[in-house]
Amino acid sequence: MLLAASVIQSFAQQVVSGVASGAIYASLALALVLIYRAMDVANFAQGEMAMFATFVAYTLITQFHLPYLLAFVLTILLAFAGGVIVERAFVRPFEGAPVLTLVIVTLALFSIVNGLAGLIWGYVFKTFDSPFPARSVQVGGVFVGIQDLGVIAVTLVVLAVVFSFFRYTRLGLAMRAAALYPESSRLLGVRTSRMLALGWGLAAAVGAVSGMMVAPIVFLDPNMMQPVLLFAFAAAVLGGIESPVGSVIGGVIVGVLLALVGTYLPGGQNLRIPFGLIVIVAVLLFRPAGLFGRREMKRV
Amino acid sequence: MVLLELTQVVATYGPVRALHGIDAQVPEGSIVALLGANGAGKTTTLRAISGMVKATGRIRFDGHEVLNRRPEDVARLGVAHVPEGRGTLAQLTVWENLQMGAYIRRDRNRVKQDLDRVCGYFPWIPQRRRQPAALLSGGEQQMLAIARALMLRPRLLLLDEPSLGLAPIVVREIFDLIQAINREEGLTVLVVEQNASLALQLARRAYVLEVGRVVLEGESDELARNESVRKSYLGY
Amino acid sequence: MTATGALNSSRLRASTIFPALVALVVLFGIPLTTDSFQTFQFANVAVFVVAILGLNLLTGYSGQISLGNGAFMAIGGYTTALLVARLGVPYALTIPLSGLLAAAAGVMIGIPALRLRGIYLALATFALALAVTPVLNNFDSFTGGHAGLNLNPAAPPFGLDLSNEQWLYFLCWAVAAILFLPARLLIGSRTGRAWMAIRDGETAATANGISISFYKTLAFGISAFYAGVAGSLQAVVLAYINPDSYSLTLSLSLLIGAVVGGLGSVWGPVLGGLVVVWLPYLAERAAGLHLGPLSFGGKPDIGFGILLLVLMYFAPAGLAGLAGRAWRWYRRLRRGSGGPADGESEMVEPEPVETAERQVEPDQMST
Numbered sequence A: 001m002l003l004a005a006s007v008i009q010s011f012a013q014q015v016v017s018g019v020a021s022g023a024i025y026a027s028l029a030l031a032l033v034l035i036y037r038a039m040d041v042a043n044f045a046q047g048e049m050a051m052f053a054t055f056v057a058y059t060l061i062t063q064f065h066l067p068y069l070l071a072f073v074l075t076i077l078l079a080f081a082g083g084v085i086v087e088r089a090f091v092r093p094f095e096g097a098p099v100l101t102l103v104i105v106t107l108a109l110f111s112i113v114n115g116l117a118g119l120i121w122g123y124v125f126k127t128f129d130s131p132f133p134a135r136s137v138q139v140g141g142v143f144v145g146i147q148d149l150g151v152i153a154v155t156l157v158v159l160a161v162v163f164s165f166f167r168y169t170r171l172g173l174a175m176r177a178a179a180l181y182p183e184s185s186r187l188l189g190v191r192t193s194r195m196l197a198l199g200w201g202l203a204a205a206v207g208a209v210s211g212m213m214v215a216p217i218v219f220l221d222p223n224m225m226q227p228v229l230l231f232a233f234a235a236a237v238l239g240g241i242e243s244p245v246g247s248v249i250g251g252v253i254v255g256v257l258l259a260l261v262g263t264y265l266p267g268g269q270n271l272r273i274p275f276g277l278i279v280i281v282a283v284l285l286f287r288p289a290g291l292f293g294r295r296e297m298k299r300v
Numbered sequence B: 001m002v003l004l005e006l007t008q009v010v011a012t013y014g015p016v017r018a019l020h021g022i023d024a025q026v027p028e029g030s031i032v033a034l035l036g037a038n039g040a041g042k043t044t045t046l047r048a049i050s051g052m053v054k055a056t057g058r059i060r061f062d063g064h065e066v067l068n069r070r071p072e073d074v075a076r077l078g079v080a081h082v083p084e085g086r087g088t089l090a091q092l093t094v095w096e097n098l099q100m101g102a103y104i105r106r107d108r109n110r111v112k113q114d115l116d117r118v119c120g121y122f123p124w125i126p127q128r129r130r131q132p133a134a135l136l137s138g139g140e141q142q143m144l145a146i147a148r149a150l151m152l153r154p155r156l157l158l159l160d161e162p163s164l165g166l167a168p169i170v171v172r173e174i175f176d177l178i179q180a181i182n183r184e185e186g187l188t189v190l191v192v193e194q195n196a197s198l199a200l201q202l203a204r205r206a207y208v209l210e211v212g213r214v215v216l217e218g219e220s221d222e223l224a225r226n227e228s229v230r231k232s233y234l235g236y
Numbered sequence C: 001m002t003a004t005g006a007l008n009s010s011r012l013r014a015s016t017i018f019p020a021l022v023a024l025v026v027l028f029g030i031p032l033t034t035d036s037f038q039t040f041q042f043a044n045v046a047v048f049v050v051a052i053l054g055l056n057l058l059t060g061y062s063g064q065i066s067l068g069n070g071a072f073m074a075i076g077g078y079t080t081a082l083l084v085a086r087l088g089v090p091y092a093l094t095i096p097l098s099g100l101l102a103a104a105a106g107v108m109i110g111i112p113a114l115r116l117r118g119i120y121l122a123l124a125t126f127a128l129a130l131a132v133t134p135v136l137n138n139f140d141s142f143t144g145g146h147a148g149l150n151l152n153p154a155a156p157p158f159g160l161d162l163s164n165e166q167w168l169y170f171l172c173w174a175v176a177a178i179l180f181l182p183a184r185l186l187i188g189s190r191t192g193r194a195w196m197a198i199r200d201g202e203t204a205a206t207a208n209g210i211s212i213s214f215y216k217t218l219a220f221g222i223s224a225f226y227a228g229v230a231g232s233l234q235a236v237v238l239a240y241i242n243p244d245s246y247s248l249t250l251s252l253s254l255l256i257g258a259v260v261g262g263l264g265s266v267w268g269p270v271l272g273g274l275v276v277v278w279l280p281y282l283a284e285r286a287a288g289l290h291l292g293p294l295s296f297g298g299k300p301d302i303g304f305g306i307l308l309l310v311l312m313y314f315a316p317a318g319l320a321g322l323a324g325r326a327w328r329w330y331r332r333l334r335r336g337s338g339g340p341a342d343g344e345s346e347m348v349e350p351e352p353v354e355t356a357e358r359q360v361e362p363d364q365m366s367t
């Protein structure tokens, strides 16, 4: 009896912490989907941009001694500006270019951002303190880390803000229209090119949150986001790469599955990334539109 | 007063020249039709006006040179273009389509009034406002496209084959509406049509295009009596 | 069709033989004039040339993006390392075997890849690239895990009077030269034309009766063969192997090499190999380059990234495309100044990849 209870207990804990990491993947996946919808390309630099933003937050906290919350908000704003600048400077010249070109451009950004972070902050692992206490609380008989709950709560707030923005604001509506129907939107006076830049800014801001949430769990270093990017891709593909809601649900599913794989399979930690690969390939082969994608795969 | 004036407009798609120097005028408050066979360059003419295709020559709208302006800037000058295929924002709701129509406007209260006014023209809209526009029928989508264009409060409405694929009775309804709006609000309309007899009833003046050139122009009733127009476009 | 065919083949002959001769002279000159480290670096260049040749066939010609060819290099590398270190098989034997094993893996990956295009294939192969290291680490009893495997350095055979580096240099370049030829021939063959047809529009290719699945899978298999051989050579050259060498960085440098050299160009992979091996070294040397407290030493990533962006913008056909442009410009200059116009010795026209060019339609949609 006692044994069974502790098995269930540990399983439940794994699920909760899986949901928490899933929330992190979901934020980055949402960032990917925002850009994918607007320009039909996966931004391979999304994770690196998030990593860079996290280093900025780190500097604001450790060098400028800002309180966490202020650094958090400031970082999101800076990430937004950074995303807009990156789009204007490096992506805009390639507007309308074929997929291969855009993939290479985002890979180039990947290299540059990664190298810049190494240049500025070095490759020594750094601890990024969590804003949440390391204690657990008991919820319905299960001990749950406050850290996990905090990550989930922050992600929920961010998602709520993003979805409300798209749903209820004039600008959000125009961004959706511009992403889906660029020609018609221009005829209605929408500056689609500017919307694209805003989209990159928004994606960078959302991605920055995922970086700041993941940094306390792993160590902060320039390569920290690469596995996260892979899992975010898995989440986005699983949810349907055109569906923002799908990407969030996909993120949670991937997070929980990974937590279980990592805990219950022998050698599980090494298998997490291969598992991400399997999810991506399996979804693309058997359900290319993902769980929530309405449309068939695009004519890329 | 002439609201829109095209002078020697030439447009090319890569190596293909689609317009070979179009001259046309649209007086303020009038309805003008562009007629012609498939591939004559009617759509291209409208696209040149709204900046969707590069061109040379001169296109003056309301005192502005709009040649090769960006489409979004032309729209902001008050040109609403309902493109071939209606340009429906299919995944957005009917209501969002209308809001997008008013995207460039800042006068919130007037927009509200215009929504009511447009719903007056198309009484079916309010009850379907929450549906994705993709679920509307072809005729409804055409009406929505016109409604969306009206939300911009345009000075000039460009309509590309509003009758395409619609039942005659629906076409009638839409044309009556365009006429009514023109009469009541003085809206200037440049309409592209395959259906020449309808277009000549609707428009005061018309231009006939053939392979990128204006071959005939005149008052509608004159053209309707013209031998070659009757043979080629009216079929009697 | 026949007339242009004849024209092409005469041009092909002149255009292949001349640079090949130059290449031969340079190849034998390098180990005689460089120090042992530089010779070693140039052996590494050959390794990358082989891998990029394969990737160029896959991405440049058949139009399938792969960010994961490092995985095939890993298969080649571990095949050689395990056979040599555990079973004492001679190096030379393991090289073709590595290629074949990798090719088999390539076909196995090529088949599901048939259903993925463009961005989806990029995603899946990106995941593949990331998965290599942890998988190798997971089977550490077999692969030696983090500690890696040491091989005995390959010494020159038959009592040849060469240093180890010189021997490795000649070995790698010999393999590269041997593999260059079939790649060149494939491009000009029915297969190459089928690949390009597929790359430039699958619908049209189907209409011409090309079996798309066959040719796309073939491209994956051949590309993986090249990568496998390259991986094997790399293990021999370094005499050491461990899972961390097969990180995302490796796969990315292959793609970078292919793009920088010139996707869909015959000589691009050679230029790409040079850049991929020497740029990091030069970046390492740039340790003296300071920007305030920041040192640019050992940061090739930034350089690669900027190079990629600049090339994609100004010369989507890569360095090979630039070289071709420069050559034609030079010839026009010579002809213009009254020199004899010889129409025969036309330099290789790099066939630029349609997909790599910016399709800014000047007559559409002013932006």
Ligand SMILES: Nc1ncnc2c1ncn2[C@@H]1O[C@H](COP(=O)(O)OP(=O)(O)OP(=O)(O)O)[C@@H](O)[C@H]1O
Residues within 6 Å of the ligand: B013, B016, B017, B018, B036, B037, B038, B039, B040, B041, B042, B043, B044, B045, B084, B194
């Ligand atoms: N995007 C394009 N690329 C190349 N050529 C085009 C393009 N669009 C139109 N054309 C060509 O330009 C010419 C004029 O086309 P346009 O669409 O203006 O004709 P249209 O009068 O609207 O015909 P329809 O009644 O069939 O709509 C045609 O020859 C057409 O093939």
Ligand SMILES: [Mg+2]
Residues within 6 Å of the ligand: B042, B043, B044, B084
């Ligand atoms: Mg038309």
